[in-house]
Each structure stands twice: as C-alpha cells, then as structure tokens.
C-alpha cells in the first residue's frame with residue numbers, strides 16, 4: 495500500500511512535480527541544460543534573497559554538510575549541537591580530520607545568541623556550524639538574533655543548515671550574512687531526495703582558496719568555475735532539477751508570504767491538537783518549529799502499536815528519532831501539506847487512539 499507520509503522527510507511530492515521528473519533527458523553539457531540551470535538558479539536566488547552564487551549538488555544534505563566542512567574549516571570549527579543532526583555534523587567535522595569543538599545544548603533546547611557569542615568570543619574559531627531547525631527535536635533556534643551576533647565576528651565563516659525550514663520560513667540569506675546556507679530538498683521543499691542546494695559568500699570562497707584537502711566532488715571552487723557557465727562540475731541529477739524548476743514555479747504561484755503563513759497556521763493547528771489530547775511539547779515556546787511538532791508522549795501511548803494501526807489505514811507515522819524514540823513523536827507540517835491533510839490524519843489518529851484505549 496502507498497502510504498500518505500506524515501513523517502518529517504521525505505515528504506509527499508505533488509503529482510505535477512513528479513510529472514516534471516519524467517521530462518525526456520538532456521545532456522548536461524547541452525545548451526538546454528544551461529537554460530534550465532540558469533532559470534532554477536534565478537528562482538533560488540529570489541527565494542533565498544541572495545545575490546551570492548547558488549550551487550546545485552547531486553547528493554543528500556549531508557554531502558554538502560561534509561563538503562562545507564572540508565572547504566570552509568581552516569584552523570578550528572565550533573559545531574553548535576542540540577539534536578541528532580547537529581550532533582552528527584560535529585562527528586562528520588571530526589571525521590574530516592578537522593579540529594572542532596561541540597558546544598551542546600540539551601536536546602529540546604535552542605542554540606541561543608548568548609551561546610554563540612560566548613564560543614566565538616574565545617577567538618579560537620574560524621568557522622561555525624548551526625542547524626536552524628533541528629528536525630529530530632522540533633526546535634527552531636533564533637536565526638536572526640544569532641546572525642546579529644555573527645556580524646561581530648567577521649573572520650568566522652558561518653555554515654547554516656536550513657534543510658527543514660527553507661521556504662517555510664523567511665530566511666533572507668544576504669541580510670542575515672550567512673556565508674554558506676545549505677539545504678536538501680526532501681523536507682521543506684517537498685521534492686524527492688538526492689539534490690542539495692548551497693550558497694557561498696565571497697568570504698566563503700576566499701576561505702576555500704586557502705584550505706587544503708577540499709577533495710573534488712564538493713570542491714566549492716569547482717562549483718564556482720562551473721557556475722559561470724550555468725553548469726555543475728559533474729553530471730547533475732537532471733530529472734530532479736526539472737522537478738525543482740516546477741516546484742519553484744509552484745512556490746512563487748502560491749506566494750512566499752502565503753507559504754510562510756500556511757506553515758504558521760498548520761503549526762498552530764497541530765499544537766492545539768497536541769495540547770488538547772494531553773500530550774506535552776518537547777520544545778518550549780517560542781522555539782517550537784513551524785515545520786514539525788515534537789510531542790512528548792506524556793500519556794504513555796503505545797506508539798509502536800499506533801504506528802502499526804496508522805500504517806494499516808494508509809498513513810506513515812513517526813514515533814520519534816534517535817535517543818527520544820518512543821518518548822516523543824513528531825508530526826510534520828511542511829512542504830506542500832495543507833490544513834485539510836492534517837485534519838484527515840489527526841481524525842484517523844484520534845480513531846486509533848480511541849481503539850488503543
């Protein structure tokens with residue numbers, strides 16, 4: 495049975511976007527590809543509110559998250575960690591042979607501007623990583639306030655993951671001064687997985703020039719050289735770029751502000767349901783994510799059984815991630831999801847909860 499996805503990524507893909515993936519193939523060194531690439535790039539620059547180069551990488555988000563570390567970490571990196579993905583990014587940084595420290599907040603808590611300031615004020619770091627929206631815990635850290643702090647440290651290259659927030663929330667990359675903004679497309683962007691997008695400021699590209707061991711596949715300077723020809727260093731996932739082109743068209747047709755507002759309304763609706771059913775929230779206000787709600791299983795619901803029951807009724811349900819599996823569950827409200835989809839899902843969830851007793 496094909497299940498309707500209520501997991502925080504991958505999320506359901508609109509039929510028009512799936513259809514775009516069936517466009518007949520072209521060669522990436524043919525002029526037709528440069529036209530497609532150029533159009534997608536222009537759309538992304540508008541969406542990200544950036545004049546900086548925007549690159550397309552054929553990989554999941556972690557490919558570029560690793561690539562960014564290899565290109566942009568010179569002497570020492572600070573990884574801000576408050577959940578499974580940010581903890582892993584620290585591990586990846588160390589595995590790349592970089593000097594790095596993890597500054598940790600408890601899972602469920604945000605990274606605060608004060609934490610960032612305290613770490614950078616030591617003068618030990620030339621780079622930092624941060625996950626804007628920790629998908630494992632449903633926590634959205636206050637990016638504008640953190641960006642204001644980063645403004646005081648012009649020698650620190652900022653690498654920010656917006657995998658589960660880009661397009662659902664206003665993230666004006668240039669205004670925030672983000673040096674490298676990274677996202678995969680299977681979450682907030684609602685595309686099939688396998689494509690990642692990233693930006694690089696002049697500061698980022700200058701840093702890359704001075705860093706050894708960038709490798710080839712994710713070498714930012716290779717991306718920069720090919721970008722001038724609206725192209726990529728190696729063969730890109732052309733079908734997915736057709737899908738991204740279609741999805742950008744759909745996003746602009748909806749309107750970005752309306753898209754942000756839809757996410758805000760869906761978040762409010764799901765939070766209302768969680769509170770009414772007597773569950774808790776893993777994140778405190780005002781740090782609850784607009785793209786997913788992480789509920790605390792304070793009623794002691796048998797989440798494994800609930801997942802099975804929902805599966806039988808055609809819905810994929812998420813019973814928590816990593817070390818908080820079973821203690822929490824996550825309800826996504828991202829991508830192209832509408833309030834009506836959530837209404838249907840939560841009504842069936844209520845039926846299942848009734849049967850579970």
Ligand SMILES: *Cc1c(COP(=O)(O)O)cnc(C)c1O
Nearest residue numbers: 554555556579627629657658678
């Ligand atoms: C899912 C996710 C990732 C990992 O993405 P992959 O595409 O699986 O590499 C990284 N960061 C965040 C915030 C995520 O939600």
